[in-house]
Structures are given as structure tokens and as C-alpha cells.
Amino acid sequence: MITILQISAIGDSNEILMHSTTPDGLKRNIEIEGLNPLLRVLNPARYRLEVLLDGGANAGVRPLSVPQLVYNAISEPDRCSQALRRAELAGKQNAAIPVINRPEAIRGTTPEQLCRRLENITELRVPKAIRIAPHSLRDTQKMIESGGLKPPLIFKESGTAPGEPNLFLLEEGISWHTLERFAFDGRPYDVIEFIDTRDSDGYYRKHRVYCIGDRLLPGHLILSKQWHVTDDTTAHEGLEGDRASTEEEETRFLARFDPQNYPVLNTIRQHMDLDYCCIDFALNDDQIILFNVTAKHHYFSAEKREGYYSDVQIRAFNEAVEAMVERKINSGGV
Amino acid sequence: MIRLLNITGVPDTNRIAVTENRYGDMNRLTISMMGTNSLEALFDPTRMQHTTITLGGVEPLLPAVAHQDVVLNTICDPDTNATALHQAEAFVQSLECPIVNQPSRLFRTTRDATYDLLHDLDGIIAPQTIRIAPRSLSEIPEMVSAASMSYPYIFRSAGEHGGKGMVLVTSEADLEKLERYAFDGRDFYVIAFNDFHSDDRLYRKSRLIVIDGVVYPRHQIITDSWNVHAESRKNVMEKEQRYREEEQRFLESPPEFLQDYGQKIYEKLGLEFFGIDCSITAANELILFEVNACMRIVTGGEGGYHMPAIERIKTALNTMLEEKARG
Numbered sequence: 226m227i228t229i230l231q232i233s234a235i236g237d238s239n240e241i242l243m244h245s246t247t248p249d250g251l252k253r254n255i256e257i258e259g260l261n262p263l264l265r266v267l268n269p270a271r272y273r274l275e276v277l278l279d280g281g282a283n284a285g286v287r288p289l290s291v292p293q294l295v296y297n298a299i300s301e302p303d304r305c306s307q308a309l310r311r312a313e314l315a316g317k318q319n320a321a322i323p324v325i326n327r328p329e330a331i332r333g334t335t336p337e338q339l340c341r342r343l344e345n346i347t348e349l350r351v352p353k354a355i356r357i358a359p360h361s362l363r364d365t366q367k368m369i370e371s372g373g374l375k376p377p378l379i380f381k382e383s384g385t386a387p388g389e390p391n392l393f394l395l396e397e398g399i400s401w402h403t404l405e406r407f408a409f410d411g412r413p414y415d416v417i418e419f420i421d422t423r424d425s426d427g428y429y430r431k432h433r434v435y436c437i438g439d440r441l442l443p444g445h446l447i448l449s450k451q452w453h454v455t456d457d458t459t460a461h462e463g464l465e466g467d468r469a470s471t472e473e474e475e476t477r478f479l480a481r482f483d484p485q486n487y488p489v490l491n492t493i494r495q496h497m498d499l500d501y502c503c504i505d506f507a508l509n510d511d512q513i514i515l516f517n518v519t520a521k522h523h524y525f526s527a528e529k530r531e532g533y534y535s536d537v538q539i540r541a542f543n544e545a546v547e548a549m550v551e552r553k554i555n556s557g558g559v
Numbered sequence: 560m561i562r563l564l565n566i567t568g569v570p571d572t573n574r575i576a577v578t579e580n581r582y583g584d585m586n587r588l589t590i591s592m593m594g595t596n597s598l599e600a601l602f603d604p605t606r607m608q609h610t611t612i613t614l615g616g617v618e619p620l621l622p623a624v625a626h627q628d629v630v631l632n633t634i635c636d637p638d639t640n641a642t643a644l645h646q647a648e649a650f651v652q653s654l655e656c657p658i659v660n661q662p663s664r665l666f667r668t669t670r671d672a673t674y675d676l677l678h679d680l681d682g683i684i685a686p687q688t689i690r691i692a693p694r695s696l697s698e699i700p701e702m703v704s705a706a707s708m709s710y711p712y713i714f715r716s717a718g719e720h721g722g723k724g725m726v727l728v729t730s731e732a733d734l735e736k737l738e739r740y741a742f743d744g745r746d747f748y749v750i751a752f753n754d755f756h757s758d759d760r761l762y763r764k765s766r767l768i769v770i771d772g773v774v775y776p777r778h779q780i781i782t783d784s785w786n787v788h789a790e791s792r793k794n795v796m797e798k799e800q801r802y803r804e805e806e807q808r809f810l811e812s813p814p815e816f817l818q819d820y821g822q823k824i825y826e827k828l829g830l831e832f833f834g835i836d837c838s839i840t841a842a843n844e845l846i847l848f849e850v851n852a853c854m855r856i857v858t859g860g861e862g863g864y865h866m867p868a869i870e871r872i873k874t875a876l877n878t879m880l881e882e883k884a885r886g
Contacts, residue, residue, distance in 0.1 A: 235577055235580065238574075239576050239577045239578070240572075240574040240575065240576055240577070241574065241575060241577055241588070241590070242573055242574055242575075242617065243569045243573055243574070243575050243613070243615070243616040243617070244573075244616055244617045244618055245616045245617065245618040245619065245620055246612070246613050246614075246616065246620055246622065248620060248622060248623055249612070249622050249623060249624060250612030250613060250614070250620070250622025250623075250624060251610070251611070251612060251622075253575075253590075253613050253616070254616075255575070255585065255588075255590075256617075257585050260585070276585075277583040278580065278583045278584060278585050278588075279580075279583060280577075280580065281577035281578075281579065281580030281588065286580060286581070286582065286583035287583075288583075360738070360739070361735065361738045362696075362738055386574070402695050402696075402697070403695075405694075405695045405696050405738070405741075405742045406694070406741055406742055406743040406744075407741050407743075408739055408740055408741040409738045409739060410739035410740075
């Protein structure tokens with residue numbers, strides 16, 4: 226039996242989401258956003274999965290046993306920075322134990338770090354991004370200008386809860402005062418160059434590819450009339466009449482995706498040094514425009530309707546996870 | 560032994576705070592909820608058996624509960640927990656037992672509502688308070704003057720308690736300080752500032768707990784700044800014994816007129832349990848800072864001369880619950 230320790234975390238704010246209660250109101254049904262079910266596909270006769278939840282006010286919990294493999298499921302470097310730091314330290318103290326998604330690599334997934342790590346890949350366009358922590362609107366404007374950015378740009382509070390992004394598109398010619406919707410109390414913000422990826426037919430297309438070990442598998446293609454696509458339901462608002470054709474295009478992407486047609490995705494995977502992540506991007510004349518690289522998503526997302534993936538596709542995901550785990554265990558630690 | 564149903568509620572954000580994570584197990588977390596005043600530490604287990612339920616959440620349910628002798632609603636902040644309070648309103652209608660702190664009455668305890676309700680009472684100075692939701696900094700002076708208010712005023716986010724997170728705006732030059740807030744349509748309070756220092760230039764903030772119309776002093780903090788909160792004790796009181804003695808005297812024999820003020824406010828609010836943060840002037844008037852059911856009684860760090868005052872509050876609360884239960 227191989228013991229795998231999954232480390233997940235409550236965010237730095239120490240908050241968790243309450244979904245509902247039991248019918249008698251006595252027990253609360255809570256949701257921890259970082260509990261990625263990635264390894265649930267593993268054969269329980271061969272693998273024992275322990276989940277350790279770090280974070281919260283009194284943190285620094287210890288596992289009960291020494292695992293053969295660690296899966297660091299802490300995937301939000303801003304929201305879970307404290308737990309990620311502890312995981313990093315624990316990893317250094319236990320260097321012989323192999324780790325899926327080293328905490329150091331997760332740190333590279335902030336917009337600013339993505340830009341730094343990937344901006345020199347010639348076949349890729351990465352939006353320029355900076356991190357600022359202003360105390361006034363004047364500070365904000367100065368920091369953005371000295372960072373070489375100008376509207377249109379995306380202004381985003383760093384480390385907000387999943388599904389609740391606090392962001393705003395500051396368009397060209399719009400008053401800077403519109404940014405007063407944000408609090409300038411020293412909290413960090415990501416300022417990201419806005420690249421308009423809308424195609425000539427008026428659709429924004431967001432592609433997602435999962436990197437699982439050394440395999441690249443298509444996650445989705447979402448067509449939307451909105452530039453900011455958060456989930457399938459809101460992305461498809463207003464598409465009712467066109468939904469059949471957009472759905473067909475999405476399904477075609479899933480069925481025909483061939484990683485050999487996107488060699489730059491492999492280059493991104495190698496630069497990021499993550500074992501498991503997804504890459505979100507748009508295509509513009511065959512050039513990839515990067516939106517995001519993150520380890521927080523899972524292909525069994527609740528937003529995907531039943532039957533979204535075929536049995537063959539699900540099997541491919543699951544086999545990729547098993548192969549990644551096997552390879553990691555055999556690789557030993559750092 | 561009476562059966563007490565204790566109602567708590569999740570904030571409108573549906574997020575609850577983890578205060579202790581000792582085992583790394585999501586089923587064994589210690590949590591607390593903003594906007595609910597946890598009074599469980601005050602319940603006397605020899606007099607009552609309590610059951611705590613939680614309302615609110617992403618997919619709220621109206622729970623089915625066994626018969627109880629009395630219900631205590633501890634959801635206390637309508638600014639942060641309005642959804643759970645509305646749910647509690649609907650829930651208690653189905654119960655056939657006395658309700659302490661009717662959820663619908665809690666909506667009278669926002670800062671602007673307490674001003675509207677209490678500013679006409681004799682001897683009570685309720686600083687004018689308005690609620691605004693500006694979309695930019697430049698809208699604020701206009702909103703303030705439209706309410707016939709002027710400098711100085713205190714600016715703070717709705718739903719925040721304690722001394723942190725508020726700004727004293729004394730002139731136009733101070734408006735820049737408000738850039739620390741997000742003007743995205745959320746609510747703020749603008750509260751007229753009454754400089755309440757005593758003749759010795761120190762500021763005194765008293766907390767009174769009102770249980771069934773009877774006033775019990777909880778503490779009196781004496782400090783050197785207008786922004787008085789628990790940590791302000793360090794500034795003056797921890798250094799000088801005479802100020803601790805002054806607080807002790809206040810707790811042991813509070814001025815008799817406080818009872819009259821407490822009774823008047825109780826009649827207006829209709830709540831069986833609430834607190835008053837205030838300053839007492841040389842003319843025996845009461846300057847109100849806030850009046851609501853969110854005042855904490857036990858914070859964990861109590862000891863010494865505060866304990867008899869806390870015990871009196873605890874006894875009064877348990878007696879009130881027992882009396883309500885027995886009709």
C-alpha cells in the first residue's frame with residue numbers, strides 16, 4: 226500500500242464557505258475550495274490517500290504518518306500564501322519524498338510571475354502584468370505608468386475567493402477615478418495588459434488544456450460574447466440561438482485536439498515545472514495568447530454538464546493521473 | 560431544566576471564520592460567525608439544555624426542530640447577516656414558544672436606524688448618522704451636505720465593529736484618507752463626531768448590557784484617544800492604577816440614572832438583550848456610539864475585577880431565559 230498525502234489549505238483569510246445545514250439545522254455543510262479531487266481515481270487497493278487541511282488561524286498541522294508521495298493541492302499562491310510557505314518549508318525538510326506540484330512552482334502562477342517566466346517564449350504572447358500595493362489612486366496611476374502599462378488593462382484584486390474575482394476592465398479614455406471602486410489600503414492588485422481576443426465573428430474563445438504529467442489533454446473551448454469568462458453558464462448567456470453551432474465547435478475541439486499542433490503548450494508546461502495544471506488561452510492567427518496557467522481546476526468540475534466528456538476522454542484523464550503518480554513515486558524526491 | 564433553542568446565522572457572504580484547525584481535518588474545525596453574538600459561554604448548563612442551529616448559507620434550509628421552551632436569536636448584525644435574519648424571521652413564526660430578540664426587531668439596530676429611533680430621547684445624544692453608498696470619492700461631500708451634515712464626522716464601513724477601520728474626517732483635506740475604502744456600491748456610515756473627552760482630556764467609553772430592560776455595566780475603558788477599543792486599555796489603564804479603580808467603581812456602583820436611559824432605549828428597541836456603547840457627560844447625558852445586540856460579554860481574556868460584572872450579566876441572562884420559558 227502506498228500512502229499519498231494531499232495537502233490542501235484554507236485561505237489566509239481563514240474563511241470557509243457554508244453551503245447549507247443538515248435538515249435539523251444542527252450540522253453545517255461546509256465547502257473547502259482547495260480540496261481538489263484529482264487523486265480520487267487511484268485504485269484504493271494500491272493507494273491510501275490522506276488529506277491534510279492546513280491553514281486557518283491556528284495552523285501548522287502535521288500528518289499522522291510519513292507518506293511515499295505528497296500531492297500539494299494548494300494551488301492559489303495569493304489566497305493561500307501562508308500555507309504555501311509552510312508547505313515549501315516542509316518540502317525542504319523532507320526532500321526525499323517526491324511531490325506533485327512543488328509549492329515553489331505554484332508560486333509561479335500569479336499573473337506577474339507568469340509574465341516573467343514565459344515572456345521570452347517567442348511563439349507565445351503573454352499579457353504584461355505587474356503587482357502593485359497602492360495606498361491612493363495617485364499611487365496607483367504612478368505605479369501602473371512606471372510599470373510600462375496603460376489602458377486598456379485589467380485591474381484585479383489579488384487572492385480573492387474562487388468564483389468571486391474582484392476585477393475591472395479599465396478601458397482607454399475612461400477616467401482613472403473609476404478605479405475608486407477598489408480599496409487602496411496597501412492590499413495587492415494585479416494589473417494586466419488587456420488583449421482583445423475577440424474573433425471577427427464577435428466571439429471570444431477560451432481554450433483550456435490540462436497538463437497531467439507529460440500528457441496534454443483538452444479541457445474545453447468556451448465560446449462567449451463576453452471577454453471575461455468565469456464559468457460555462459454565464460459564458461453562454463445570450464447565445465441561445467447560436468448555442469447549437471457553438472456547442473458543435475466546442476465538441477469538435479475536444480475530439481480533434483492534437484498536442485502536436487500546439488507545441489508551445491509543452492514549452493509552457495516545461496517552463497512552469499508543474500506536474501498538474503491547466504493552460505487557458507486564446508488563438509489569434511495560430512499564435513497562442515495566454516490567459517492563465519493554474520493548478521486549481523479539475524476536469525470533473527461541477528459546471529460541466531453530464532456527458533460533457535466522453536468515456537474515452539474521461540479514461541484518458543484518469544490514466545494520465547495514474548501515470549503521473551506512478552512516475553513521481555518512481556522518481557524519488559529532489 | 561428548560562430547553563433553549565439558540566439561533567445563529569451565517570453572514571451574507573456565506574463565509575465563516577476558522578478560529579482553530581488543530582487536526583487538519585475539515586470535520587473538526589472550530590469556527591465563528593461574524594454577525595452572530597455567541598452567548599453559549601453564558602448559558603448555565605444546570606438550568607438549561609441548549610441546542611444551537613445555524614441559518615443561512617449558499618442553499619439555506621428552514622430546519623425542522625423538536626419542541627423548545629424558549630428561543631434565543633443571537634444573529635445580531637443586520638448589515639452583515641440580513642439574509643439569515645430574514646430567514647430567522649420566517650423560521651420563528653412557525654414556533655409556539657417565547658422568542659428572545661425577535662429577528663425582525665434586529666433591523667432597528669443598524670447605526671442609522673438607532674439614530675432615527677433614539678435621537679429624540681431626553682438626555683440621550685445620538686450623533687446624526689446617515690448611510691451612503693458612494694461610487695466615487697467625489698460623491699461623498701455632496702451626500703454629506705445633502706443630509707445637512709458637516710465636518711467633523713466619522714466614516715466607516717457598514718457592518719464593522721470595534722475601533723479599527725474608521726476614519727475621522729475633520730476637513731476636506733482629510734477626504735484623501737478615504738481612498739482606503741472601496742466605493743463599489745457598498746454601504747458606509749457617516750456619523751457626526753462629538754468630541755467626548757472629559758475635563759482631564761481623557762476619553763471614557765462605557766459598555767452597558769440591557770437584559771429585559773435592566774442595565775448591567777460591562778466595562779469602562781479610559782484612554783487618551785477618541786478611537787476607543789479593547790486595546791486602548793494599554794495606553795492609560797495598564798499604566799495607572801487609579802483608572803482601573805475608577806472602572807471598578809463604575810462596575811460596582813454605576814450611576815443610577817443609567818437605568819432610566821436603559822429602560823427608555825429598551826422600550827424603543829423591544830429587544831430583551833442588547834448592549835449600549837456610550838460616553839457619560841458631566842451633565843449626566845449619554846452620548847451613544849452604538850446600540851445593538853452584537854456586544855460581546857466574554858472575550859476570553861477576562862479576570863480580576865471584571866468577573867463579578869460578567870457573573871451578574873450571566874445570571875440575569877439565564878434568569879430572563881428561564882422566566883420567558885416558564886411564561
